[in-house]
Amino acid sequence: MRKLEVFFDYTCPFCFKGHGYLMELLQKYPGLEIEWRPCEAHPRPETYGRHSDLCARAMYFALAHGTDPAEYHREMFHAALTDRADIEDINTIVKITEGLLDGDELRNALAGNQFEDSLLENNRLAWDVYRFPAVPSYRLNEKLLESKEGIGVSKTQLDGFLRSNC
Numbered sequence: 001m002r003k004l005e006v007f008f009d010y011t012c013p014f015c016f017k018g019h020g021y022l023m024e025l026l027q028k029y030p031g032l033e034i035e036w037r038p039c040e041a042h043p044r045p046e047t048y049g050r051h052s053d054l055c056a057r058a059m060y061f062a063l064a065h066g067t068d069p070a071e072y073h074r075e076m077f078h079a080a081l082t083d084r085a086d087i088e089d090i091n092t093i094v095k096i097t098e099g100l101l102d103g104d105e106l107r108n109a110l111a112g113n114q115f116e117d118s119l120l121e122n123n124r125l126a127w128d129v130y131r132f133p134a135v136p137s138y139r140l141n142e143k144l145l146e147s148k149e150g151i152g153v154s155k156t157q158l159d160g161f162l163r164s165n166c
Contacts, residue, residue, distance in 0.1 A: 038052070054087060
């Protein structure tokens with residue numbers, strides 16, 4: 001099975017756009033497995049912008065509890081980019097995911113730093129190993145599709161990357 005790794009940040013408008021492109025294109029590539037790798041465009045301790053680490057860690061919690069990733073992503077992108085919610089607050093993350101996840105379990109998981117190792121590994125891969133200039137960026141069959149800072153990746157670029165590597 002082919003696996004596409006998707007590196008993204010919930011606070012990134014280009015990632016939101018790229019997510020939409022990918023969702024549209026997936027029907028053309030049956031059997032393509034997606035590995036969601038949320039990372040931070042500006043990881044802590046950087047102070048630029050809002051940190052999406054709680055959103056990323058909550059994504060892993062959501063996946064572990066059978067939540068549809070597309071639904072989770074939709075809620076988080078909307079909260080971060082449209083509502084400009086305080087995504088650095090655990091209680092806000094719990095409120096955003098009401099109806100998707102058990103709030104008390106999620107609160108305990110986030111307060112206990114559950115899934116922090118996954119986020120740190122994604123940050124390491126994105127910035128230290130693959131050295132992406134920006135997100136969203138993609139990896140498939142050892143090939144990389146890098147986003148350009150302030151531009152992202154077009155739907156045509158993503159489709160061509162998938163076509164040539166699937």
